[in-house]
Amino acid sequence: MINFKIVGFLGVMYTLTSCGQGQSNKITDITKSDGIISPLHEVNIGKIVFIPNMEYQESDFLETFELSPSNDLNISAFLNNSLTNYLHQLAPDLTIEELHKKGNYQFSFLIDGELIYKENLNFGAGLPEQKNKQTILTIPLQNEHLGYKLWSSYMWDRFFYRNGGEAALKTGNHILKIEIRPYLESKEIIIGDLIAEGELKLKLGEPEKATEEQVAIQPIKPYKGWEISKEDYDRERIRALNRDIAEYKFKKITSIVVVKNGKLIVEEYFNGANRSTQHNTRSVGKSFASTVTGIAIGDGYLKSENQSLAEFYDLTQYKNYSAKKDSVTLKSLLTMSSGFDANDFTMDSPGNEEYMYPTDNWVKFALDLPMDKTKIIGKNWDYFTAGVVVLGDILDKSVPGGLEKYTHEKLFKPLGITNYTWQYTPQKVANTAGGLQMNSLDYAKYGQLYRNGGKWEGNQILPESWVKASMTKHFMEKDDKPSYGYLFWNQSFKVNNKTYETFFSSGNGGNKIFFFTDQPLVVVITATAYGEAYAHPQANQIMQDYILPAMLE
Template sequence: MKRYLLTLLIIIDTTCKIFAQPGNIIQQEPITSALQKANIGKVVFEADTIPLEGLKATDLLTNYQARPANNLYMRLLLANSLTNYQHILQPSASVEQLNQGNFQFTFYVDGRQVYQENLHKGANLPIVKNTKTTIFVPLISNRGEDSWGRSLWGRFINHGGDDALTTGIHQLKIEVRPYIAVPDLKVGELIAQGGISFTVPAIDPKDAQLQSIKPGSGWPVSNEAFDKKKIMDMNAMIAGNRFKQITSVVVIKNGKLLIEEYFNGSARDSLHNPRSVGKTFASAVMGIAIHDSYIKSVDQTLKEFYNLKKFNNYSAQKDNVTLKSLLTMSSVFDADDDKSDSPGNENNMYPTDDWVKFALDLKTDSSKVAGKQWNYFTAGVVVLGDILNKSVPGGLDKYSADKLFKPLGITNYRWQYTPKNVPNTAGGLQMRSLDYARFGQLYKNGGLWNGKQVLPQSWVKDSFTQHLTLPKDVVGEGFYGYLFWNKTYTVNGKAYETYYCSGNGGNKIFVFTDQPLVVIITAEAYNTPYAHPQVDKMMRDYILPAVLK
């Protein structure tokens, strides 16, 4: 009996130490789940979204098959809340100061540390940090959740995970620690860890084979040699879901179709949604409209097209916003799509019934100097589309068809429209990959198509000018033209400059300045952290090495 009582007292004492946490700075949520109590201090993995109260031990995964249809969710089962763990590191800090930190994640593959990250302070809400003892997020998901877990996984993949998780069976392990950032960075002891067997299946060799170019493309077919193995290796990466949600790759060299590959249910006649790639078409039509004298010049200001005093937040600064500043994303509006709390963020525009009014109602930012500071501003391109629509004969839809698409032989395309039924120049202009290639080749030709000057050569030159330097903290190295991006790839020690259109999901139209190349990549990796980095890897490691001499 005494032994039984002694054992009971030990159990009670241990339970109190684990769950009571008398030194807490804030009250954490009670731990009531039997499964959580049995797995305190573990990172567990699940295949679906099951509420904790309904979760059974049999729902926890011990192995995962990395196939496109399979999801992988991570759950942290903690003995205390993050804030209380942080309090141990800095007892004198306030809750608000502790909230400036977050979790540190360390990823191991087969016993080797591959990636470590101090999660951004904004990745969890304060209430989650302060009270929650369970954290549940997707790591790999085909449901498109907007989650820091998917972003974290994407950064792990981009920083060594992709190279570590080769074909075969691996052991993936995740360790979790708290960190604080105030007054100095400090990382605490291990609070959770867990592992899973991670299988990367071998692909069917036929899925890596080159796809033959069928007749009827509308392009002359190139007979130039290229490194077929490199392209087959790329195809294998796509088939194996290492490059995710890629739908097509088209390469034009010296004006001829060299490579035409389709993936994930896409085909030659598929219309792709390349999101902001469509912005650059607005730039092209603007160049044509200026040549036709329907628009005087890029130096025209908004006050020449709108009575800005009828809109909210009028200022003289707004009067002087030029078309050029909208084309180069350098206007003085209080807007930045890369900042979620920016008043002019595009996500605030879409629910409104008048997108132009949304843009012109915005305040200006007195700290900005027109034409000097780059901030991505989708609503500004909507304004450009509206100006075109009311300046050209027949409106933007008819004018772009007559002046751009028909001369290029593009007949199968689909505009999206604003709530005011104006072609949506924010993006979403759907076409076939081969027709995006026509647009790219038009610029490569200096505006010529079949002997006709469709686009003024001077406009191509101005578009392919490094008007602004891109901020490194947002997009890395590069420059910006007239709704064209600019960067340089280095392959085998040599630099290759390209101007390109870019859209959410990893959609690109590349036009190389010093090589006879136009490259199209379409993808549906929308709102993922890997969308653009994986395209850079495809270009740098596979496509360019395959086709450059």
């Protein structure tokens, strides 16, 4: 028995690698690969096998598989060479480092002989040693038991949920085929020979039908701070939404709360959640840092959002000092435009948040980063979680009693929010990067606070001028960059040829707090689809196709 175990790269959509047959003898290898490491490997060169576990033996190879969200599906590709050597055959003049920056695997997914999706994996993904040596590629496609997501699971999600896989795989029997090739992108994309392929017979049973209890609109009971609405709405539209959640069209949704004209009109819970559940909404918590900044400015503990980092830190004591770093403002941290060499959406960015979490001082991690010479402070947008941690640290040092106590006294207590849970930085400061947990009705209070212009029950908790600044498009949507305010996102939905604009907090998993600018609506959606490619698109579809049509007059 031979076991093969994957080496994981935690929490990202990027790339490990290895290779198989094809061009292996045409050009001398540029690096020493692992070679053919076993008899099982030798007899399966060029094949992709499907397996239920990451550790396996030959008897575990699958010929048929019942595809459902709860069943794990993984693959092993037995290759004749390493990825780096395959790429070398495509471009013999490039160095190993250049090959890693310009190429990777290409995966093709076919259903019943028809090409459904093809993906050239991100160049910067994966570990160089694996690219240089690995000749057996064992990766998860869907595997909820690993405890983390690997690039291959994100790729499967993109194939299945966003690029036609789910639509092609209807009830019945199908053949799934996967092909792997190397590719290189220089002046043009060069595709190498096929290096591994494999087929699997898939069985898809009839989806479970929702019960009437699952479809029924859930009754709303009294809750402090909320009056229950008596307005009419399209109840059948909400019943249809409940059905689609129960039948797993929308996945891992835990709650939906709708407030109209300041009153609670819809309150639905799913997948084991209830009214008291504290939801981990991840980066939704960033918006709260913006709120507390506005309160602190209103109270005089901060002068304005135009204050610079140099007023709070001796930046010469940190690595990569430059005068440009002194000029970073609170406003640029609030608008994700601080100019640091950082981008959470790019794994090879020095300031990516995944490199921050293992360190023992997140603020130092951020302030040690170099400035990006190509960026202008306040002009170039890139998502930068560590910058919001710095903002939280500044608040903690500036307000009486520290950030956690101040937030409780000035924000949560006036809103009547008593049950919540912070996460903390290594320095035990309330974590403004995200993870602030509370129940859905309390999240809705927070959204309504902004919809009310900073007022709650007649009291001005947050300066109205700050609400307006937060809901200003400091960055307009352009070149795949979003419209963005002060740690709030912005987008519009179109229903019946009319456009409805909303600002919103957003967190990994598809968590949202929406408040509309031209409708008296606040909507909370919570979910646990962490790292899933479908998480945010399905939240938008719920809003577009169900909630807005149900609530609009």
